[in-house]
Amino acid sequence: MDRAPGRSVRLKLTLSYAGFLMVAGALLLAAVWVFLLRYVPDRAMLINPDDRPDGVFPVRSVLQDVFAPRAAAVLAFLLVFGLVGGWILAGRMLAPLTRITDATRMATHGSLSHRIRLPGRKDEFRELADAFDAMLARLEAHVAEQQRFAANASHELRTPLAISKALIDVARTDPSADTGEVIDRLHAVNTRAIDLTEALLLLSRANQRSFTREHVDLSLMAEEATETLLPLAEKHGVTIETRGDIAPTIGSRALLLQLTTNLVHNAIVHNLPEQGGVWVTTTVRPGTVVLTVENTGEKLTAQRVSTLTEPFQRGTERIHTDHAGVGLGLAIVKTIAQAHDGTLTLTPRSGGGIRITVELPHPHFRTSPARRHPLTGRTTGAVPPER
Known part of the structure; x- marks a missing residue:
């Protein structure tokens, strides 16, 4: 100005x-x-x-x-x-x-790397300097993260585009090429590019917190995600167990369903080749509700687990290549959790696999007559107070 x-x-x-x-x-x-x-x-x-x-x-x-x-x-x-x-x-x-x-x-x-570091005892100026230093540190970390994200996104998007160009060039220069095979491969590559683009848009939406908040039962989100992915789990021999308490919170129903679906999907595709297991649990703690997703799989180190929430980071080899994903599943989960003032914790299991815990704020709910979910048949007894 x-x-x-x-x-x-x-x-x-x-x-x-x-x-x-x-x-x-x-x-x-x-x-x-x-x-x-x-x-x-x-x-x-x-x-x-x-x-x-x-x-x-x-x-x-x-x-x-x-x-x-x-x-x-x-x-x-x-x-x-x-x-x-x-x-x-x-x-x-x-x-x-x-x-x-x-x-x-x-x-x-x-x-952004410069810091004031004002010496002396605490007063108004030093509080302002410390707050400014903290803001600079967050901005520096955010800019670095955005730069890494942009570089990784560009790399990930360039790969399917390069493959598509190569397939088209082959089809143009080799008249004897199998057109059906080329079309199938182009369809697969295009689907992967679309999935990646939609994941990037969802990540951006969650980062901006541009969503309407409403009362949501996290346990119903867990059951809905489990039902949706049950055919995938049965196809590949992975059993899913869902249990826990009613877990009311406030947020975007679509984003929280996406969070739960990503966690369950990750737990299925990052699993043992045979007889794998997934456990989905919801619990209530003082002031918070907790969603826990555990699975079997290869043993992971704590250092490796700490990097899985970074965009385009992948853990163990997936059990099937038909669900390769785009490497944004846990990054989206982390962003959605933070957008809802929650936390995401990843812990390796001693026997292999990983335990992922999402903790979200618990609003003040009143007790109401029991109701039954139309899809799962689950009885719930806590609903948000009328406004």
């Missing part, structure tokens, strides 16, 4: 200090003058009458002649002292603000 030039804060503080000092000095001199007028007599008898013919000394008139020029000199001194001292004090007081301003200018030019 363009602003017209004005007085600096240091000059304003200096003038304020000097003005306050002048007012205080003037009030003090006025008090002294009132005291003299009230308690000092007009005349006094001299001890030595030879000094004046009438033997009377005019005290008040003499004091008036002496007091006025002395008072003016004192006020002039206070003015100079207030301006000089106020300028020095204002400079010392505003020195931290100057460092903060310099850091802000560096940040506006793209230098």
